[in-house]
Amino acid sequence: MPTTCSACGTSPAALRRPRTGHALCRACFLAAFEEETHRAIVAGRLFRPGETVAIGASGGKDSTVLAHLLQLLNQRHGYGLHLVLLSVDEGIAGYRDASLAAVRRHHHRSGLPLHVISYRELYGWSMDRIARHLGPRNNCTFCGVFRRQALDRGALLLGADKIATGHNADDVAETVLMNFLRGDVGRLRRGAGAGTAGGEGAVPRCKPLRHAYEKEIVLYAYFQGLDYFSTECVYAPQAYRGYARTLLKDLEAARPSAVADLGHSGERLSLRSDLRLPARGTCQRCGYVASQPLCKACVLLEGLDRGLPKLGIGKHQRLRDKLRDGQPLTEEERRRLGAPAEADGEVPEQQEPGGESGVQDKERGGRNLRGPRDLDF
C-alpha cells in the first residue's frame, strides 16, 4: 500500500518516522534529520567558529553518525570547526578491538584525524582485568568514570576546545528515569542543560544528537550507507541502566512520543532550593574536577591497586577513612571491599606491561600510589 511522502508529496514513502509518525521518502528523511541536527546545534549555540572539537568516537552507531553529520554540516553551513576523532580503548577483548577497527575505517574514509588512548596506558588497568577482580556487576561504574576522564585528558592533549558525544534522545530519557529511580537529585539538576561547562581539567561537552531518537539514527545510518559496529558490550547486561532501557522500550510502545516527552520533563524539573547538593571542587591527587577530596577515578584506582576493588563501589566511607589514616583493615572488612578470598594480605598481581614502569613520582602527598598518569602524545 504505497503511501506518499508527506514532506515533498511526490515520491513514495520509504519509511515511517518513529519520532513523529510521518511517512517520508529517503531523501526527505535524510534532509529532515540533517536539518534538525543543524538547528539543534545553532539554537543551542553549541560551537563557535575556529574551535577544535574532539568527537568521542567508539565505532558505534551514535558516534559514527555524529562524526559523519558534523563533518557534513561543518562543510555545508560553514561552522568553521576543526574536527578530530578521539577514541578510548577500554581493553575489552572481542568488543573494543572490533569497534576500534570500525573507527579506523571511518577515519580512513573521512580523512578526519584519529587519536586513540587506552585505559591501560592511562591507569594501568584494562576493563577485562578489572572485571576479573570485580566480578560481573559494577563494571560499568569503573568504565564510565574512567572514560569520562580519559576523554577529557585526551581532549586536553589534543588541544580541543570542546568534546562532542553521540548521546541520543533515548540515552537522555533513560538517564532521567534512572536518576529518578536511584534518587540522584544532583544529576537530575545537572542533566537539564545542553552540556557541561568545563573547568578544572574538564573540557566543555555537548550532545548534538540529544534530541534524535535512537531508531532514527539507525535509519539515517542505514539510508546513508554508513558502516558501524553494533554488538553490545559484554558487561552491559548486568548494568542497572538495562532496567531503564527496557522500561523506555515499553513506554515507547505505549506512546511513541514518550522519548521526547521524557526529555521535556527532564528539562522542566525544578528542584527545591534548600537542597544540600555536592559542591564542585578539585581532586587533591590529580587535580581533576571532583565533589569529594579525591575524585572518583582516584578512589577506584586506589581500590584496584590495593586489591580492594570495591573501595569505590557502595558506601564505605568509614573504611576509606581508615585506609587514608593508614590503619590496617580486618579480614572481614577486606572481604567486604572485594579482596580475593584466598589469602590475607596478598600483594596485588603485577601490573600489566605498557606505560612507564614505576611511578612518576610527582608530589602525591608522599604516598607511593598512582592516579591517572600523564601521557605524551
Added chain:
Amino acid sequence: MLRQVQEGLRRETAKKLRFVPGIIYVDEGAVCGQSPAEREETLLQMEAILRASGFPYHLARLEEVFDLPGSVLQRGPHRPAGPGASYKEAVESFIHQHRQAEGGAPERLAELSTRAMPGAETPGGRGARPLAAARTEQLLQLFGSVKTLTAKEELLQALRTHLILHTARAQGYSKVLMGDSCTRLAVKLLTNLSLGRGASLAMDTGFSDDRHGDVLVVRPMREYSAKEIAFYNRLFGVPTVLTPALDTRAPEKASIHRVIERFLYGLQAEFPSTVSTVYRTGEKLSAAPGDAGPAPGAAEPERCLLCLCTLDTNVEEGSALQAILVSEQLSGERPPAASPAGPGACAGAAEQRGCCTHATAPRADFLPLLCYGCRLTIKDTACLESLPPYVRSEAARRSRRAAMKQQIQEFLLEDDAVTPGES
C-alpha cells in the same frame, strides 16, 4: 483514610482533629464498562459505608461533568488562612461553634448529604431517566473519541478532579483530602514524568496542591505504602468496595500508566528500596516554576485549561519542545495557522462523523491553551466537540481574550512573557 479521619475525630483521642469532614464518591462506572445494574449495586454498597461513617456524604456520577460551569476551570481567589489569629484561637472558636451545632446531628446529616443524579431530587423522577441516559451516552461518546488508553486515563483524571472541585466549592469545603498512598504516588511520579509533565510533578504528588486557589488538595496518606494500607484494612476490618478501573483487563503495554505500574512493582521485588527512593526524590522537587516561570512583574502566569498547572510550553532555544516542533514542521505537518481545513473542523470530520459545529474553537486555538502533557491528551482526542460544554466554552473564552490581547499588545504596559498562541 476515612477510618483514620474517624479515629482522629473521636472524643477520646488525644490531639483530636479539628475539622468538619464530608465524603465524596464519584461513580465512574459508565466509563469503566459497568452496566447500570452493576453501578447501582456499587452505589448502594458505597452508600451503606458512607452512611455508617456519620459524616455528610455526596454521591456524584461522572456524567455530571456535562453540567459543570466554566468557572471550574478558573483559579478561585486564594482564601487567606482564617482570621489571622493564632492557631490556638482558631481551634477555640471552632470548638465553640461545634458545641452550638451539636444537637440534631442525624437529621442534619440527611440534609447535608447529596445523592446526585439529574432530576433525582424531584419526587416525580420518571422524566429524569432519559436525561440521565443521554448524559451517559455523551460520556461514552467522549471517551470513545479518545484514541489511546493513556489519553483516556488522563482525561478521566482531569474530569474527576473538576467534578470533585466543583462539589467542594458548591458545598463550602475549603480542602479536599485524597487517599493516594506512597506506592501510588511513586507510580504517578514516573508516569507524569513519562507524559511530559515534569514541570508540575511537585504539585501533582506533593502534600498540598494549591493550583485551584480557593480549594486546597491535600494528600495525607502519602507516607503509607499500599501494602501497609492493605494490612491495616484487613486487621481493623475496614470495609472496602471493589470496582473495575479504566485499565482493568487491558493488555500489558496498553497505556503508560500500566507500563510504569508493572515496571515499578517488578523492580521493587528485586530492589526493595525502589518505591521509597522514587518517592523521596519526588519530595525534593519544588512547586516553583523555576526557569519556565513568568518574567518578574508579570501578572498571574498562564495556566493550563485542563489541569490548571502553570504552562510549560514557552519554547526555549535548544529545548526538546523546540526540536519536536521543528521535526513536525520538516516532516510535512502544516502549521496550525494555515490549516486548509478551515475553522471548526476537527479530525472527526475525516471519519465522516460530521459532528462539528462552528461553536467549537478549532483545534489550532485549543492547543496553545494547554500544557505539554494535556496537549498530548487532546491530540489523541479525535472529536473536540464531544468535550463537556464547560471545557469548550472556557476554551473559546480564553481564545477570544488571547486574540484581543494580540491586537492591543503594543499598547499594554505590563511585561507579559507568556502568551497563548506563541510557538
